[in-house]
Amino acid sequence: MPNATPLLHREAHCKDCSLACMCLPISLHADEMDALDRIVKRGRPLKRGDVLFRQGDEFSSIFALRSGAMKTYSLSDEGDEQITGFHLAGELIGMSGMDTGRYTVTAVALETTSVCEIPFDTLDELTAVLPQLRKQLMRLMSRELREDQEMMLLLSRKNADQRIATLLINLSARFRARGYSAKAFRLAMSRNEIGNYLGLAVETVSRVFTRFQQQGLLLADGKQIEILDYIQLCALAGGQND
Amino acid sequence: MPNATPLLHREAHCKDCSLACMCLPISLHADEMDALDRIVKRGRPLKRGDVLFRQGDEFSSIFALRSGAMKTYSLSDEGDEQITGFHLAGELIGMSGMDTGRYTVTAVALETTSVCEIPFDTLDELTAVLPQLRKQLMRLMSRELREDQEMMLLLSRKNADQRIATLLINLSARFRARGYSAKAFRLAMSRNEIGNYLGLAVETVSRVFTRFQQQGLLLADGKQIEILDYIQLCALAGGQND
DNA sequence: CGTGGCCTTGAACCTAGTCAAGTCTAGTGG
DNA sequence: CCACTAGACTTGACTAGGTTCAAGGCCACG
Numbered sequence: 184m185p186n187a188t189p190l191l192h193r194e195a196h197c198k199d200c201s202l203a204c205m206c207l208p209i210s211l212h213a214d215e216m217d218a219l220d221r222i223v224k225r226g227r228p229l230k231r232g233d234v235l236f237r238q239g240d241e242f243s244s245i246f247a248l249r250s251g252a253m254k255t256y257s258l259s260d261e262g263d264e265q266i267t268g269f270h271l272a273g274e275l276i277g278m279s280g281m282d283t284g285r286y287t288v289t290a291v292a293l294e295t296t297s298v299c300e301i302p303f304d305t306l307d308e309l310t311a312v313l314p315q316l317r318k319q320l321m322r323l324m325s326r327e328l329r330e331d332q333e334m335m336l337l338l339s340r341k342n343a344d345q346r347i348a349t350l351l352i353n354l355s356a357r358f359r360a361r362g363y364s365a366k367a368f369r370l371a372m373s374r375n376e377i378g379n380y381l382g383l384a385v386e387t388v389s390r391v392f393t394r395f396q397q398q399g400l401l402l403a404d405g406k407q408i409e410i411l412d413y414i415q416l417c418a419l420a421g422g423q424n425d
Numbered sequence: 426m427p428n429a430t431p432l433l434h435r436e437a438h439c440k441d442c443s444l445a446c447m448c449l450p451i452s453l454h455a456d457e458m459d460a461l462d463r464i465v466k467r468g469r470p471l472k473r474g475d476v477l478f479r480q481g482d483e484f485s486s487i488f489a490l491r492s493g494a495m496k497t498y499s500l501s502d503e504g505d506e507q508i509t510g511f512h513l514a515g516e517l518i519g520m521s522g523m524d525t526g527r528y529t530v531t532a533v534a535l536e537t538t539s540v541c542e543i544p545f546d547t548l549d550e551l552t553a554v555l556p557q558l559r560k561q562l563m564r565l566m567s568r569e570l571r572e573d574q575e576m577m578l579l580l581s582r583k584n585a586d587q588r589i590a591t592l593l594i595n596l597s598a599r600f601r602a603r604g605y606s607a608k609a610f611r612l613a614m615s616r617n618e619i620g621n622y623l624g625l626a627v628e629t630v631s632r633v634f635t636r637f638q639q640q641g642l643l644l645a646d647g648k649q650i651e652i653l654d655y656i657q658l659c660a661l662a663g664g665q666n667d
Numbered sequence: 668c669g670t671g672g673c674c675t676t677g678a679a680c681c682t683a684g685t686c687a688a689g690t691c692t693a694g695t696g697g
Numbered sequence: 698c699c700a701c702t703a704g705a706c707t708t709g710a711c712t713a714g715g716t717t718c719a720a721g722g723c724c725a726c727g
Contacts, residue, residue, distance in 0.1 A: 259578065281566075283571070311559070317559075318549070324523075328524075328566065332509050336507050340501065382580065384683070388706095390683095405706085585714080616674065628717080631676080632715095
């Protein structure tokens with residue numbers, strides 16, 4: 184294969200992208216998708232630890248993840264990070280910067296990750312003529328509002344077991360939606376990051392994982408997870424058993 | 426004054442509304458504002474306890490509060506309510522329903538409240554031709570995302586004192602922005618609702634109010650609040666003093 | 668004057684945090 | 698290939714902040 188196409192050019196168009204069904208282009212016609220495609224910038228992949236944008240940077244684009252995983256976090260007044268989300272392929276990040284004109288969080292790659300950059304001003308103009316695109320952008324923001332509400336419920340109502348169960352079930356569903364196994368997957372984030380995100384100490388996260396294994400709910404070998412009792416885990420995640 | 430205009434017709438147009446500066450019409454020209462105005466429905470005021478929309482109802486409109494105060498809450502699997510926000514005049518509610526086509530929360534009036542109903546389909550069409558309206562709608566959703574993030578930070582990082590202080594400072598700022606006193610105001614919600622919202626037991630809320638009074642931070646006579654040491658309260662709210 | 672809802676206060680308990688120590692693992696360089 | 702190291706993870710003992718349970722006070726309203 185002479186002059187093989189570099190990785191970053193593969194799936195370099197929305198219409199070829201397997202994630203189009205959960206990303207911005209949903210329900211666009213071919214020509215509309217091309218219009219969107221023309222404004223998308225695709226750079227080289229980020230490596231683990233690379234920063235996509237920083238809290239306080241001027242807001243100019245939103246980003247769609249094409250592959251990999253990222254975390255977003257904000258810095259509290261004391262300077263310690265509070266993780267606000269883990270993001271997988273097909274998801275949009277950076278939207279909370281629209282209001283103030285500056286990103287409100289920092290986005291960092293948890294593993295090798297490629298992103299599509301969508302300049303916001305151009306996107307905005309495009310939404311004027313593409314009603315479906317406008318709808319989808321709204322829908323994605325609205326979904327994020329809903330997910331934040333669920334997160335608030337988790338943080339104010341659920342105990343440590345329920346929090347971890349909820350995260351695992353949530354990740355499981357997102358992996359399945361992307362064509363990966365819902366039962367066995369590899370966590371991109373550390374125990375520390377899980378604790379930070381869920382409002383728990385690392386030690387608590389570790390203890391819960393140990394307990395879940397003793398109860399036969401799952402197998403955890405470092406970051407490799409296998410869910411053994413999906414039903415039970417779901418029950419823990421959904422319900423408030425107290 | 427023969428045939429006095431009924432209350433609900435006063436300020437019945439966006440261009441006369443004192444809240445236009447923080448509501449949807451920001452930076453619209455007079456004729457654009459009229460276009461928005463034409464699609465807004467204004468009903469009779471809600472009384473305390475009245476439901477504006479219910480979780481699960483079909484999503485059709487978003488609502489702007491013209492006066493009064495509301496709470497939104499969602500029901501957990503166990504059927505107990507989790508309050509997701511307190512909303513004052515000038516604020517928009519119902520946007521989290523856009524994604525699924527059904528409201529994700531129930532909205533209830535905490536006191537006598539008038540609202541402007543904005544049918545979403547019509548609003549959406551209008552945003553195609555009014556770039557400023559589109560921007561503002563996006564900005565308001567983006568702001569809500571940011572506020573939710575702050576709430577998540579509060580729930581996962583702050584102790585009881587800091588949570589109450591944060592709520593009071595937040596309300597204070599919102600009252601000031603609406604032309605009311607930042608130092609003395611009346612809470613529209615009960616201690617129970619405060620605890621529910623902040624992820625605390627009623628008893629804890631009550632104890633913190635008592636402690637704050639002993640420390641000379643504020644005066645609380647039932648729902649009537651007077652802030653005595655604004656600086657100190659701000660410090661508590663902002664910082665993580667642990 | 669009684670009733671019910673809301674709020675406050677006290678005491679006991681419990682979950683998760685903190686501190687401290689120890690283990691495991693991946694990566695590095697001899 | 699192995700020893701070494703730094704960082705991630707686990708485990709145990711103790712602590713503290715907030716919940717729960719129980720009781721009583723306050724106030725509006727009939």
